[in-house]
Amino acid sequence: MITFSFWPRVEDVFWSPDVRPENPDRPEHPELTGADFSVSYFRADVRLVVHGVDLSLCTLGLPVVDFALMLEYARRELETRSDIAVETSVTQHVFSFSRGAEAVTLTTNYAPKVAQLTWAELRELTDRAKAEAFRLITTAHPVLRDNVWLRETVGASSAA
Numbered sequence: 001m002i003t004f005s006f007w008p009r010v011e012d013v014f015w016s017p018d019v020r021p022e023n024p025d026r027p028e029h030p031e032l033t034g035a036d037f038s039v040s041y042f043r044a045d046v047r048l049v050v051h052g053v054d055l056s057l058c059t060l061g062l063p064v065v066d067f068a069l070m071l072e073y074a075r076r077e078l079e080t081r082s083d084i085a086v087e088t089s090v091t092q093h094v095f096s097f098s099r100g101a102e103a104v105t106l107t108t109n110y111a112p113k114v115a116q117l118t119w120a121e122l123r124e125l126t127d128r129a130k131a132e133a134f135r136l137i138t139t140a141h142p143v144l145r146d147n148v149w150l151r152e153t154v155g156a157s158s159a160a
Helices: 034-040 064-078 119-140 142-146 148-153
Strands: 002-008 044-050 083-087 094-099 103-108 114-118
Touching: 002 064, 002 119, 034 064, 034 148, 044 064, 044 114, 064 083, 064 094, 064 119, 064 148, 103 119, 114 119, 119 142, 119 148, 142 148
Parallel strands: none
Antiparallel strands: 002 044, 083 094, 094 103, 103 114
């Protein structure tokens, strides 16, 4: 069994529905971009337990979109490679994946633990991370459902 969820950081004011979902540093082009979602806003802790192995990550700086896209990149690369190490953009936490015939082995640079999951579980985890990132962001700011980058990159399956 895999337990996964994002825990939005209260310090990140962008989770508040009272804050305008725009980049205040770009009044001429305030719409949030991929970089804004991936590097700057909507930060959370990650609860991740893979078959009893706790790989949860508590940090002040992990945007939910960054984590979801990191998982998606790793999954795609593992289709043609036997191992890959991917790093979160802001916090530099490393997730290392090794592909076997039946399972994927997952380790991190912040927890001395080893987890194994199936290909189907990795695909499901990736889809869940993207859907949950999209759901949390658009629940806080429904207007962001219309953000083309967010919808097409993170929420395509969950927005349909």
